Amino acid sequence: MKQFILTLALASALAFTACGKDTPDKITLTGVYNGTPVEIGALSEGEQLSNLREMYASDGVLHLVGSVMSEAGMEQVILTMDAAGKWERTVLPITEQARAMASSEEGYLFVTSEFDMTTFTERFVLMGADPDEVLWEKPLGELFELPERYHSTPMIAGHDGAWYVAVEDTLLSLDADGTVLASDVMTDSVRGLFAADDGLHVWGQGFHSIIDGDAIREDAAWKSAMEGVNTVIPGGGYDFCKTSEMGLYGVHAAEGTSELLMNWVSSGIPAVPGNIAVMSEDVVYIYRSDYADTLTGERGLWRYEKCPEDALPERQIIRVTYSENGRGKIPLAAVQYNKSQAEYFVVCEEYSATGGDYVTMAEGISRMLMDGSVGDIVELESLTELETYGAKGYLADLNTLTGDLIAADDIFGCVRTACETDGKLYGIPQEFALATCAVKSGALDAYGTWDLSAFMELYDDLTAEGRFITANLSAAGITEFLRETLMGSFVDLEAGESRFDSEEFRAAMEFLASLPEKNACGLNVWNENHYVTDEVFLFEATVGCYSEWAMLMAAYRGEDFDAVGYPSSDGGAVKLEAEKYYAISEQSSVKEGAMEFLAYFLSPACTLDEMRGMRKIPALKSSMEAWNESEGKMYYYFENDNFGGWSGDTKPFDPSRVGPGMEIFAGDPAVVDALYDFLDTARVARPLPSELQTIINEELAAYFAGDKSADETAKLIDNRVGTYLAEKK
Structure with missing residues (x-):
């Protein structure tokens, strides 16, 4: 797991003279360099x-x-x-x-x-x-x-x-x-x-x-x-000088000290530069060639001069605590936002700073929320964190801050369902995908509630007919498929109750142990479509863009299908997958400004990237509309004998050239409406804490290895989960 360092020196390294959360007054920035492009005079015209x-x-x-x-x-x-x-x-x-x-x-x-x-x-x-x-x-x-x-x-x-x-x-x-x-x-x-x-x-x-x-x-x-x-x-x-996600530092090795010279975001630079020349502490040359520089249009050689403090712009600081994952979305958005208006200035705090005690990211964020050192906006890793910190009063209810910035119905229903607790929206992802299972329409009607019992009954029926419930039919594959289902069926987080020491769970373990060690489904589902022929019953799909929705449609060759989700105790549910969730600290004194930046971060200005193409679904429908204009030009073609080898183009395909298959036009209103309906109405599975996942994975591994009986395993899991629930009360 990624680690970072919690340090009392973190705030002092952020290149501003006072803490933004302590006062709503405007604050004078420091450590800012002004950049101007430089023409390379040694090159002739055209070179x-x-x-x-x-x-x-x-x-x-x-x-x-x-x-x-x-x-x-x-x-x-x-x-x-x-x-x-x-x-x-x-x-x-x-x-x-x-x-x-x-x-x-x-x-x-x-x-x-x-x-x-x-x-x-x-x-x-x-x-x-x-x-x-x-x-x-x-x-x-x-x-x-x-x-x-x-x-x-x-x-x-x-x-x-x-x-x-x-x-x-x-x-x-x-x-x-x-x-x-x-x-x-x-x-x-x-x-x-x-x-x-x-x-x-x-x-x-x-x-x-x-x-x-x-x-x-x-x-x-x-x-x-x-x-x-x-x-x-x-x-x-x-x-020597060195770089970090935050900026450029000058180092005195013998003294063991370093000082932040240049803050990237405060100087209008969205990504850590690859080529830097330091003339002096006041003059730095940077050759800008990062992908983010392409988006801002500021490429090539630039000269940066330290801005005199009496010439610095006075703005109200918005601090963002985040973790860089290589995509640079927060710094890029901050640079663009800082240029777009004159009231606020976003300062990025990447929390892999140096010095202090090592702790896990989750522990560090928890400490920062409790001691008040977290930024006005904080990036979290899971829905569980949103719910936990929101319930403890550390996070603001975004529903009270959106005002005219984000309409209530602009957030996709699945996102609101996943991120809201008791009507309070404690955070939101910038983009997401939904993992689901699909079947031919009505194929599950005879099995009642789509839960663990229905799954096991369906498995028995299909096996007797020589068909396969999934394409990954092994003990490990089905255990992973049912991991959250198993936990959700036998633990009640709200009531603090564990039911793993039960005959139902023992039956589930014995069912998993009876499955083949290696994948019993020998069909290549990517070379040929075995879903439309009913040989493989459940089609697992992750929907994060129009091409993935089109693949789900193509799996059934135009026949009606149901996106039933994964089995759970309350019926089928999808899994919402997002890299990060963004929340506003309840202790922030600039909540309105933080909400303005967050709304900007969720807008098409920061979510639409036609050069890379659509990879995830934005949380806001208004941002999705911007993608619709781009993706609405696309035709997707799925060959009958090469299901996984689909193609995309802005013009229709000629079947005589590409072979028999199915074409789906992303701009078809029926396609758009069906996707929107799925995103608005899908029931999202409530994620369970990673600690519980670890417990069940560890004990099931010992059970499958033959080290423990089903009865011993059920009691051990029940005791460990019960202890966890008691500690969380």
């Missing part, structure tokens, strides 16, 4: 810098290392700009793209590679060069004993007249002619090299060595300062 491999500042000069397509062909270049803004272009003496480059006063060291399609291996070559020509070449395999199928680019650096090359835990020093001078084996794999005034720094997991001539010494202060650092950025008057 573009591509494959930027390195960018750094040295002695007041900016260096960009990459490729340029010129009239002479593809050139490998170093583009430099001095303090006066004068650009120069140096063409490197190699034609192939370098995987890595090091430079010194004498010349360059390159690493190039080529992929061998016959052996599926990469061949790395070291090249030593002066400014005019390549002087020597050596295959990496002649210098190192490489592991089989080695793909990692070796670390290289130049220092004190020698070249250094590291592969895994071995470090070689070479002279200017490529002759090996020395070989050292480090205590672990080398993660990085860089040259400094006090020597060559070599670091990896658990060590930090400094090489000065023939001497190698360990440095505990540097080792501590480098923990968690992947890329060293020189400059700014610091020993």
Whole structure:
């Protein structure tokens, strides 16, 4: 499980001078840099810098290392700009793209590679060069004993007249002619090299060595300062600079201190940049090429200057506590929102900060909610957390804040059902999917309530007929299928009662134990459609976009179907799947502003991404309408003999070319209405706490292994669940 660090220093690292939740007064931001695009004067008209491999500042000069397509062909270049803004272009003496480059006063060291399609291996070559020509070449395999199928680019650096090359835990020093001078084996794999005034720094997991001539010494202060650092950025008057999800830091290794120089979001940058050059603590160059930069339209080279504090905009702070998952949705939304209005300013608190005691994410959020250090908006991981923290009074009821921002009927019914407790909406996902099961219309009518008993009866009937209840018909597969059903049928969270020590549960365990160990359904349901032929009864589907709804429709080739959900004690229920849920702290003094940003975060401005396509369903119907305009142009085609190999296009398919199959037009009002009806009326299963899931998984595993009887297992689960319920009262 992902962990993060809870720290009292967290708030001070957020780049503002006072805490937003303590006062509704406007607060002066600090740590803000203003950016302006920079034209690369070393490029001719029509030329573009591509494959930027390195960018750094040295002695007041900016260096960009990459490729340029010129009239002479593809050139490998170093583009430099001095303090006066004068650009120069140096063409490197190699034609192939370098995987890595090091430079010194004498010349360059390159690493190039080529992929061998016959052996599926990469061949790395070291090249030593002066400014005019390549002087020597050596295959990496002649210098190192490489592991089989080695793909990692070796670390290289130049220092004190020698070249250094590291592969895994071995470090070689070479002279200017490529002759090996020395070989050292480090205590672990080398993660990085860089040259400094006090020597060559070599670091990896658990060590930090400094090489000065023939001497190698360990440095505990540097080792501590480098923990968690992947890329060293020189400059700014610091020993080095580093990045986090929050911003750019300057580090004094010997003192063991670091300071936040630049807050990404406060400076209008939606994602951690890949190429940064620090001229000084006041001037930073960034080459913006992230996908988020494409969405904002701010790509290429930018110069950022620290904004004088007396020139900073005064706005009311909205703090967002969130966890970055690689998609950057919160920072991107914050940057766009901050530009769209002048009243509020969103500050992002990514809670994998440094320092303090390690705790699990759930424990940390709980502590932050209790001690009041959580942001105005908090990102949670589950519906269980929403319900728990809402009941304890930590979360605001969004229904009292939406006002004119979000109409009551704009939230899909399944979302409102899942996220509301006693009429109070404690949080909401930005987007979601629904996991369900489907059958031919009316196929379950004879079995009454779609619960555990009905499932077992249906299994017996289908098995007797030589048919399969699901495509994953094994003990493990059906146990997973029924996991939440089993727990929901034998535990009552509201009453605090456990009924696992019962004949019904023992019968369920014996049923699961009787199932085959390996999948008994040998049908390939993706090559051929075995659902329309009734060979496989339940079609499991996760509906998060129009193409997935179309696949559910295609499973029955136009026949009516029922999305019956998974069996539960109260009848069929679907599972709502969302990565995150967003809530507003009850302690926030800027609830109205927080609700404004949350409404913006749920709007088409932050949910519609036509470049990537629809992947999840937005929580708001108004945002879904924006997707309808895009997805409403799509035709989906499902071949009869290749059910899983569907195709999508903006024009109808020609069956004579693609083969027999079924075409579904996403813009058909009947398709749209059917999907909306499903999203509005589906009954969402109440999720059970992960602790209960762990208990039943552990004890069932022991039962299936033959370590315990059904009677022992039922009593153990009942006791453990009962203890859990008692502790939660």
